[in-house]
Amino acid sequence: MNLTEKDYLNHLIEQIDFLQNSCERFDKGVVSEGKRIAVGIRTLVHDTKNSVSLLTHLDVKNKLYYFNTAIPETKFGLTGIRTTTEGGGKTIYVAPLDKLSDKRKEQPLITFNKWWTEMKVISDGNNKFSRKDLIMNVANKDGGAHIDSKLNKSYSKLTRENSLNVFHQDNANQLTSVKGVELASIRQIAFELIRTLSRKYPKYFSNLA
Template identity: 35%
Template sequence: MAKKSRVARPKGDLERELREQVDLLEHACKSFDSGMEAIGKHIALSLRVLLHHQRQSQALLEQLGLRGGYFYDSAGPLNPRNLLPECNLVLMRLAPSGAEYLPLVAAGEPPFPPKLVPFADWWNEPVLKDGKGRILSRRELVANVADTDGGAHVDPELDEAYMELSRSNSLGWIFQVDDATNPPKGRPELACMRQIAHEVLLTLRRRHPKLFASESGNGV
């Protein structure tokens, strides 16, 4: 079979696609904040479209020359002296009904102002360390959710560290009520997706405010 011809998309077409992808990401974030936790998988897929650039998969921001530069980092680096599990993209909130994993943005103001870091560092440096000392970067978290765990595909096997993070509370965070000890409710990997999306939207708002010209309010 003859190979079908392909034509380059004009820049205006890619710019329109970026506006649509930003709209989709914002709406998914609002749905997550309203209690639809599973839409974190769609957040991961939008992040992949915008950011993942490898071989035949070309990130939309890369195609537009926008993936470089500096991105907002709300988590900061892992503490090399900390022997305990660590993930500063999420928090554990206590309530009368128990505790739950939430993205850092759910607390309002972060414990320290987000810093601007080079994209390659932001994307590839570790942001999570589990109870066995295994580390994951934003890139790895997004890829696991989007590529294997319901974003674009459902794989029959999952990366071991990701599997234990998402199913077995490998962060090891717990809360105690009376004599009962329990893990927080919710899915930490999807809370991470929401927080990473917050960082991306914050970055794009600063660098490309016209993408958000039709917004009312403070966004997500």
């Protein structure tokens, strides 16, 4: 039995619900939910020779313009950082969501290929990462839907070795690496994709996560 458009739309409703629920949990502090977000984004937009994304099944993926909040080829392309002082303080990466600087509003809508692969949304000076790079490393290798025994070298440097050189300095002037840029970035990618889909399918969104 071949699926119908109605079947695909029902799947879309489910995927939107999954994605928004994961975003809500992430925003409440369950940062590991970023890995589930990555899997949901992969399901919606990533095509291979062996699998077809849901938006391709719906024949809309390459017809949409995608909401873009990145500052390309910068350390904080999709994220900001926040430092607190409570309990000795900490510094974390944060997704800006809709709190956007003018710089983040310069290219508000872009084609899928530019959004997914062409635009580099993180740069550590030596390595540059697209949205696809982040999503596929997390979803396929780093605990989203699969765990590989070996990670991509540049992704490992970004996530394990602090190649962005971002540190938290405590009251004793001790420095610790700030981690989690990949998950905060994925949260922002989800924000962009939710805004993109809500323009096409507004009735499927009870809220915008």
